Amino acid sequence: MEKNVTYIALFAALIAVLGLVPQISLASGVPITAQSLGVMLCGTVLGAKRGGLAVLLFVGLVALGLPLLSGGRGGLGVFSSPTVGFVIGFPVAAFVAGLVVEKTRAAIGLAAFAGALVGGVLVLYLFGITGMALVLGKSWPAASLLVGAYIPGDLIKAAMAGFITQGLAKLRPEAVLSRA
Amino acid sequence: MPPPLPNNSSLNLKDAGYAVAGRTILSGLTLSLTEQRIGIIGRNGSGKSTFLRLVAGLIAPTTGEVQIGGVAPASDRKAMLARIGILFQNPDHQIIFPTVGEELAFGLRQQGLDKTQATAQVRALLAHHGRSHWEPEPVTALSQGQRHFLCLLAVLAMKPQTILLDEPFAGLDLPTQARLGRELAKLPQRLVLITHDPKALAGYDRVIWLENGRLRADGPVGPVVAEFTETMARLGDVDADTDLTL
């Protein structure tokens, strides 16, 4: 019981830290926010249920007024702005990513990559684009045009999530609860 | 030293051992601890911290038995709260809550007090130690030594009969060490102290020396510490790492 709660809480903190640490850059030197990588890792490492709860806790704290989203954003205003779909989609994305890792028999790194792809990119963008279409009063295709530029970066993050989950599974097999 | 608290719960280990992932960390420990001040010494990796966790009931022995006043500490956690408190080596591993008040109140609520009672006791405790102004402070505002003291207060708040201390002086500057040492010496509780510093054991009743997870020596401070110091000095002269196997 204690472990469930502390894993969920510490991974919620991890999402925040990955969104606030400014100096992470891709191989090309392009700075990225690793926040959605944190969301993917919650699912691929903690599994569907715990991962989803960790992200839900994170989103809840953002709503309560903590500036934990990348760039120090937070508060209830987030839920009225065009990016609302992404924030609401975060917990679902982690849940789906975890589900994929739990249900497949593939090697952990590959399963985590697939989970991050399905949950952290496909599901997340479904939510994100829908939210943007609603708030900005645009059609779905028009809204997807607006966020399309971010998709390649998130595909790369899905690959990172695969490598990192694999690394954690090697170093702390007992802590990777999605396969425990 | 103050008069000891009435303490009917002797710590008993019967052939206790602990292994994790096929690696044996402690084995064959049979001890009966009834003294007021007990020191634990040994080299890095000798199993001292695991020993303390075993006695505190944070882990259960994989072989043999551990009992405190006839109860296994790992299985009856509620009963243990009044008997055993543990102070970790690093305060950041122990402090759970963002503010001093919440941190101190947590253990009391765990012992069944309601919010009002817990707050009242926290205020009384802080006032008793002249730290009333700490209550609303974020724990991050405290210095390393102050956080250490907060951890001790959090343990004391729960009034355990025995307090286990895992190198409480590591990383503290000398004045802070001296102050913490004085606070500890004043306590009426039974203390079990892990330390690398033989001087910290002055006035202690008994010392246990662990090596490779086994009992190397056990007895009064004078002879055990003398042999320990001599052995450590000899090892240091040779090459401290040659006996480390990977």
Add this chain to the structure above:
Amino acid sequence: MLTLTSPFETPLHRVPAGVKLAALAGLSVGLFSLQSLWMVLAATVGLALLYLSFGLGFARFGAAMLRPLWPFFLVLGLWHLWLGEWAAGLLIGARMLVAVGLANLVTMTTRLDDMIAVVERAAAPLARLGMQPRVLAVAIALVIRFTPVLMDKAQQLGQAWRARSAQRVNWRIVLPISLMALDDADRVAEAIRARGGL
């Protein structure tokens, strides 16, 4: 930890959090049913005046919290100018501005403790489903406590990286940061167990 609550005290700070949240929900629903451009613009002006009535410092703080919206105003502006439907664009943009501004107002005038208290009260019925509100309270406290701790360690790792590398810190640092989160989780679970568990 730093919160988004405004240090400038306003009368709204003294209104109970539950009342403010209910009002926000009602006003937001009402706002999105408004179809008249003039009414939405009136709401925008009204909200701006409300912010200003709480003092210039407060209004500036509020304006800063709206800054992440500017790319969307830009997109809306270009889009609707191109289509020649400026009125529709203005309606959508102003409505978004008021919705976010109202929500921010609640965040800026409500202390975190009060928000958490509302959540705990709302979560109380969940106890019947086996979800103890106290566990939720501990989880919230843990995130608030360990975000700065983890942040600190991540920054130390970044410095250790730069001390031995000419290259910028890259994504590979996420693995050790995640490892620290896992290890901290184990230790905190132990610390909670040491004091009676959950």
